[in-house]
Amino acid sequence: DAKTTQPPSMDCAEGRAANLPCNHSTISGNEYVYWYRQIHSQGPQYIIHGLKNNETNEMASLIITEDRKSSTLILPHATLRDTAVYYCIVSGQVRGAQKLVFGQGTRLTINP
């Protein structure tokens, strides 16, 4: 699985958009980009995933560059409850169960 690089920490004001970057320059053609987050003392929670098109769901948007070497997770209106560690993961095809290789993630702090 391709390796990802994320900033160790970020801050964002409540109500503003939080933009979390991720580099995955060695991603291969059949690998997806996944984002999970982990709120303190809880198990990780799936947020969103994508292959090459931008994706949006009720939680977030995922913007993937055309060369697929980087992506950005966008939380459009961050709240205090979005304070968590956010993991960007690159893994194989969606079909079939896949192990997730977590890195260190980005610790996002939402400030009031």
Next chain:
Amino acid sequence: GAGVSQTPSNKVTEKGKYVELRCDPISGHTALYWYRQSLGQGPEFLIYFQGTGAADDSGLPNDRFFAVRPEGSVSTLKIQRTERGDSAVYLCASSLGGTRSYEQYFGPGTRLTVT
């Protein structure tokens, strides 16, 4: 509906003892995963099951670790001769198979402390 549950939530054991950690996945989920998370680190993959069989056990650190899922539902992670370095939070996750396998649902974890 009920999520993934794990028991016990906390386990303290002495070095050298045997422990079993249990995971109850979401009903109907065919895939089940075990991860462990050390303090300040991201979760580390251990093993995953598709149905009753271990489809990938490449993350098990050594032969002291073993996991079973005999009926394709509940799974038990077994650790023999525990060492202090085994202290971590052990996370279980489950997912649907097929095209919905990308979304893994995690339990709250079992915090294992080896003294």
